[in-house]
Amino acid sequence: MFKADESRTIGSSVGPGNREMALYQWVVGNERLDPDRAARELGLGRDEVDAAVTALTELGLLKADVDDPARLRPVDPDLVAAVVTNSLEKSIRDQQAELHHIRDRFASLRGHYLDSLRRVSVGLELVPGLQEVRAALNRASAECTEEILTSQPGGTRAPGVLKEALARDTEMLSRGVRMRTLYHHTARFNGPSQAYVALVSGLGAEYRTAHELFGRLIVFDRRVAFIPEQGDGWGAVVVREPSVVHFLCEVFEQYWTHAEPFSDAATDGLEAVAKDIDRTIVRLLAEGMKDESIARRLGMSLRTARKHIADIMETLGAESRFQAGALAARHGLLGDPAESPTG
Structure with missing residues (x-):
């Protein structure tokens, strides 16, 4: 009836497997252990019943009666679990403490890193990988308080990317951040882009399209700009130098002036x-x-x-x-x- 299975390891202790759980339930229902009868009714071999009894006894789920050693009494599983998982919970707490310690150590270095950036006159920072770029954009979005300008070349955006952006954009708009985005005209033919623009426009975002765009650009509060890294990689260059950021904003404004309000191609x-x-x-x-x-x-x-x-x-x-x-x-x-x- 029951397949032989390995008990699960919990920290340095072992939890009951299917066989042990079935025998525990049998003992609870019969109040007394009869190994031969238990083997017949559970469809187990006598050696499997003996092994299960040993495991349950070692775990503390079964305990011999003081007056009648042949009689095994079930023990409250919650009490046993509290004992068994205590070391595991301690290990988790220790790991969480170590995780916070590691993060704090890295965070203490960031101030020195930002100081070094301020000493560099060009105010440029290279963010090499896609995951790092996403983390940097999320941080800049969280710190943005006034305005975000975006040039998003291309006519299509993957539904998964749009879904990820929806929560971030909704949160920023709820904080009163003004959002303006430039797309290519080809975005008007893309269903997911149409639906996304219609939804977020209702929350206050502004979208326009143009035949040509100057490239990908994101500017936060006119203080920090993200442009693509040269080549086919997924990296980005973060620009903080005020004159360069101002120039990029002026380019955006010029294209924004000549662009047309977003509407799907069928409407136009x-x-x-x-x-x-x-x-x-x-x-x-x-x-x-x-x-x-x-x-x-x-x-x-x-x-x-x-x-x-x-x-x-x-x-x-x-x-x-x-x-x-x-x-x-x-x-x-x-x-x-x-x-x-x-x-």
Whole structure:
């Protein structure tokens, strides 16, 4: 009936396994141990019953009657557990104390580290890994009291990332922090991004989109800015030098002025949004930009960018990218460069 199992180890003690628990219940119900009868009714071998009795006795769950040694009395499991787990609880408390001690030791070093940053005139700090960057952003978010500016290139954000950001953004907005975020126009075609913007906008956040963005940027209280580390890594550079942070804020404000309030593509009309995107692609083609650069500037995948380019060249009847740019300029499709903050 019962499979032989190993008792669980709790600290330096051992807890009852399935076999011992079944025998304990049998003894409680019968008040007296009859090994042969217990073996039959529990479907165990006599040697298994003897082993279980030994284990329960050693644990203190069964105790021989003083007047009748053949009779085993059950002991309150709560009392036994309190004794058995006492050493484990002490070990946990000791480990927690050690954990707090380690954290305090590292925290005492942070003041020296910040002093060294203040002595460096450029005010730059490299945060090398993704987990460290997340920790730094969470800390900056918790310390932010007035405003956060974000440039978030790309048309899509993973649902998991949006879910993680929702709690953080909601908490900041509840503290009265103003939040402004720039997306690419392509975000209007992304369902999760649409739903997220609609939800957080209702809490007071502001979102706008643009054809082109200058790159990823997050600024807290106009004092601390995060920009990506050069290359394909997940690191970030933290900028604290006031003049540099001010310059980055000015760049953000310029793009924010020319950007359009966020609304999904269906609301604006898919055709109108698509034409705006194609007009920007034509202008970038005329500037001699490569496919990879165009995709990155517009926040879309390389495959999507190449499909747009192929459709544009076919529509214009162009045989080369240079010819496409020339034909677009001839037909007045490049738009007024003054409309773009890069112009």
